[in-house]
Every structure is written in C-alpha cells, then in structure tokens.
Amino acid sequence: xRDTRESxxxxxxxxxxxxxxxxxxxxxxxxxxxxxxxxGAATVFGPIESGVSAAVDPVGNAVSAIRDSGERxxxxxxxxxxxxxxxxxxxxxxxxxxxxxQLDKMLKLAGQGQYGIKGAQVxxxxxxxxxxWTITVDVGAKDGIKRxxxxxxxxxxxxxxxxxxxxxxTVLLASDPDFTVGTRxxxxxxxxxxxxxxxxxxxxELLNGKAEVKKGDRLVTFGSQADRPFVPGVPVGVVSxxxxxxxxxTRTLYVTPYAGFTKLDIVGVVVTAPKKDPRDxxxxxxxxxxxxxxxxxxxxxxxxxxVDGQNQQEx
Numbered sequence: 249x250r251d252t253r254e255s256x257x258x259x260x261x262x263x264x265x266x267x268x269x270x271x272x273x274x275x276x277x278x279x280x281x282x283x284x285x286x287x288g289a290a291t292v293f294g295p296i297e298s299g300v301s302a303a304v305d306p307v308g309n310a311v312s313a314i315r316d317s318g319e320r321x322x323x324x325x326x327x328x329x330x331x332x333x334x335x336x337x338x339x340x341x342x343x344x345x346x347x348x349x350q351l352d353k354m355l356k357l358a359g360q361g362q363y364g365i366k367g368a369q370v371x372x373x374x375x376x377x378x379x380x381w382t383i384t385v386d387v388g389a390k391d392g393i394k395r396x397x398x399x400x401x402x403x404x405x406x407x408x409x410x411x412x413x414x415x416x417x418t419v420l421l422a423s424d425p426d427f428t429v430g431t432r433x434x435x436x437x438x439x440x441x442x443x444x445x446x447x448x449x450x451x452x453e454l455l456n457g458k459a460e461v462k463k464g465d466r467l468v469t470f471g472s473q474a475d476r477p478f479v480p481g482v483p484v485g486v487v488s489x490x491x492x493x494x495x496x497x498t499r500t501l502y503v504t505p506y507a508g509f510t511k512l513d514i515v516g517v518v519v520t521a522p523k524k525d526p527r528d529x530x531x532x533x534x535x536x537x538x539x540x541x542x543x544x545x546x547x548x549x550x551x552x553x554x555v556d557g558q559n560q561q562e563x
Contacts (some may be wrong), residue, residue, distance in 0.1 A: 364520025404506030422557025
C-alpha cells in the first residue's frame with residue numbers, strides 16, 4: 249500500500265480504535281465487552297503459543313540444567329576440598345597424638361632415671377654408604393648440646409651425639425657397627441660391651457665367660473666416666489640368644505634393642521646426668537606370662553559298653 253493521505257488517516261484511525269478498546273477492556277474488567285473476542289483469540293492462538301513454548305522450553309531447560317550442573321560441580325569441588333582438608337587435619341591430629349604419646353613416654357623414662365633431657369625431633373637420617381647408621385636432630389650448641397651426650401627415647405638407648413652444629417646435631421645410633429656401649433645385666437653385676445650390627449640384634453660380649461645368662465634377661469647401660477658418652481641405667485635391650493659357653497674368657501649374647509632405629513621421631517638428649525645410678529629402676533615392667541588354658545575331658549561309658557570284668561565273667 250502506497251503512503252498516501254488516506255493510508256495515513258486509516259493508520260491513525262486504527263491506532264485510536266485500538267487505544268479505545270484497550271481503555272474499555274481495562275475499565276470493564278471481567279465484564280469487558282471484548283472479553284469474548286479475547287477468549288476466541290486465545291482459542292485460536294493458544295495451541296500455537298503452546299507449541300512454540302514447548303519448542304523453546306527444552307532449550308531453556310537445557311540452559312538451566314547446565315547452569316545447575318555448574319553450580320553442582322562447584323559445590324562438589326568445594327566438598328572435595330573440605331574432605332581433603334579434613335583428612336589432612338585428621339592425619340595431622342593422628343601424628344600429633346603419636347608424638348605426644350612418644351614424648352609422654354620419654355618424659356616418664358627420664359623422670360624414673362632422673363635424667364635431665366632436651367627434647368628433639370629427628371629431621372634427617374644419615375647416608376647408607378659405609379654402613380653408617382646416623383640421624384640428625386633439630387637441637388644443637390645453642391640448646392646446650394655437646395659432643396658425646398647420651399640420646400634416648402621412650403623405649404631406651406638410641407645412641408650418642410657425635411657432631412654438633414649451632415642448631416642441629418648428628419647422633420650415631422646404637423645399631424651402627426662402630427658403636428660400643430658398656431652394659432650391665434639386670435639384677436646382677438655381670439658387665440659387658442654391646443656393639444651394633446646394623447639391622448641385626450646387638451652383639452654383647454660379657455666379661456665373665458661363665459656367667460649364667462638366659463633368653464629374656466635384660467641389660468642397661470653401665471655408664472661412662474663423668475657420664476660421657478653414656479649415663480648409667482638406660483634400658484638397652486632383651487637377650488634373644490646366648491652362644492654356648494666354650495670355656496673362653498668372654499661369653500657372647502645377642503640382644504634385641506628396645507629402641508626401634510628405623511622409626512625414630514621424638515628423642516631426648518641427656519644434658520644432665522642423674523646424681524646416682526638408677527640401676528634397674530628405668531626398665532619397663534616384665535611381661536606377665538600368659539596362662540595356658542587347661543581342658544578337662546570327662547568320658548561317660550555308654551549303656552552298651554561292657555563294664556570292666558564283664559567280658560571275663562561271660563567267658
């Protein structure tokens with residue numbers, strides 16, 4: 249249609265009629281005279297609108313699902329991070345509890361022996377070359393540590409200090425082949441020298457070749473002159489094997505050490521020796537023997553079984 253004066257007048261007229269119908273519809277409410285026409289239009293165009301809506305809704309749902317999926321993914325990632333942090337805290341708590349237990353046991357041993365100790369943590373182990381068994385602890389000269397001090401833990405003898413730096417120190421473990429410590433048998437005065445054998449039991453040479461020794465006997469440190477490098481009374485280990493006496497001047501024992509040299513964490517350096525030898529008071533209580541249950545079996549003869557002497561009488 250060409251843009252003429254008549255077309256412009258018709259457009260203005262239609263707009264005016266449209267505004268008039270809108271005004272009448274709004275003022276009429278439910279009784280609006282154009283309500284019937286509106287319902288008819290809804291009947292005609294409703295299915296088309298529903299179809300268009302059905303076609304569009306999957307797209308909207310997909311977008312919504314993607315958005316929700318992203319939110320769920322973020323939440324899942326957050327939960328995974330929280331779980332990882334919780335596991336880390338639990339692991340840290342377990343380790344803290346283990347260290348507190350070790351420290352408590354070591355302090356109890358030190359209290360029984362009246363040893364003044366400086367607590368330390370193992371921060372490194374020595375190189376395996378040359379069969380050297382050493383550890384590095386996080387205390388040094390600034391903490392009052394000196395060369396040839398006894399090192400122990402809650403189980404017993406660990407070793408002795410060999411090198412001291414400002415903040416760290418090197419400890420030669422009792423399992424090292426170059427390690428030797430004087431020992432004394434529990435409840436006696438049999439003396440000897442224990443030497444390290446790596447991951448094998450300590451080898452102890454008793455000075456008395458005729459000494460009465462048996463498996464399960466226990467040893468403590470004898471102590472050194474001026475308590476360096478070893479203070480007396482520190483638990484060493486338990487006799488696991490005794491070589492037969494061959495009439496020699498010495499007798500050989502093999503001793504399982506109390507300290508586990510492959511799992512050291514918290515140790516103590518003895519900075520003050522006891523005023524008197526604690527002897528056997530620091531040794532742990534002896535394990536009580538486990539009683540073996542006895543079984544009593546009662547046999548009741550059956551009615552058909554012959555009584556003693558019955559067969560002889562019948563014959």
